[in-house]
């Protein structure tokens with residue numbers, strides 16, 4: 008998903024070494040350092056079609072399949088480069104300040120929905136094994152997802168592996184109503200299913216909600232939509248869900264649709280304050296567009 012963007016981080020998009028197909032380093036605002044991304048959807052196929060998606064689908068994918076042995080090699084090499092400092096000799100990371108040097112996490116994000124990959128569980132196992140073998144045992148592994156497939160048994164098993172290994176699950180929730188969800192995420196998957204899956208996931212472990220708000224044809228989300236979003240968050244908590252963080256962010260890179268624009272910092276702050284008032288027990292973090300007002 009990725010910010011996936013998504014499901015990807017607000018600032019993440021595949022990049023880095025041109026020769027890599029699946030593993031890419033990102034200097035991440037949210038991670039305050041380097042996040043190593045894993046792209047299991049090089050075909051750029053996703054079951055959402057978010058109007059703010061940062062995946063460039065105007066160009067054909069270079070590869071469509073995941074070559075798992077190559078993915079393993081790329082991850083191993085990336086971690087070794089981080090360890091011996093060669094990563095910071097790459098032109099794109101040469102100017103990274105000292106305080107931001109260091110790998111903060113490994114994140115499944117990329118150009119689609121990571122849990123849609125048939126052998127997601129196997130890749131999760133491999134990633135954990137390589138991370139440990141390369142001396143990064145403490146590094147957390149994050150999955151960014153739109154929550155639509157996480158009720159599948161094999162995806163559940165993969166997430167359980169991460170639960171047992173200080174992993175984190177970051178779930179996209181961009182709306183409070185079905186109508187707005189359809190405008191933003193453009194999918195036929197019912198909103199109720201997304202909410203049910205998020206709720207179930209949050210009952211099993213604390214989750215992070217990633218919520219992107221934007222202006223659509225000049226209009227930000229209405230007060231009623233923001234109130235409905237807060238209600239959904241409250242309902243997840245009321246049903247026994249645990250939310251460790253709500254990330255409220257906006258568009259930071261060119262979106263799929265030209266009528267999508269970032270929210271101004273002040274509007275994002277107001278929205279985040281509303282979420283804080285609704286669920287004072289949950290931390291709320293904001294990520295601005297970084298574009299001049």
Ligand code: SF4
Pocket residue numbers: 008009011012013014015053054055056057059060061062117118119120153
């Ligand atoms: S369409 Fe949406 S869910 Fe799919 S990759 Fe793009 S931002 Fe993520």
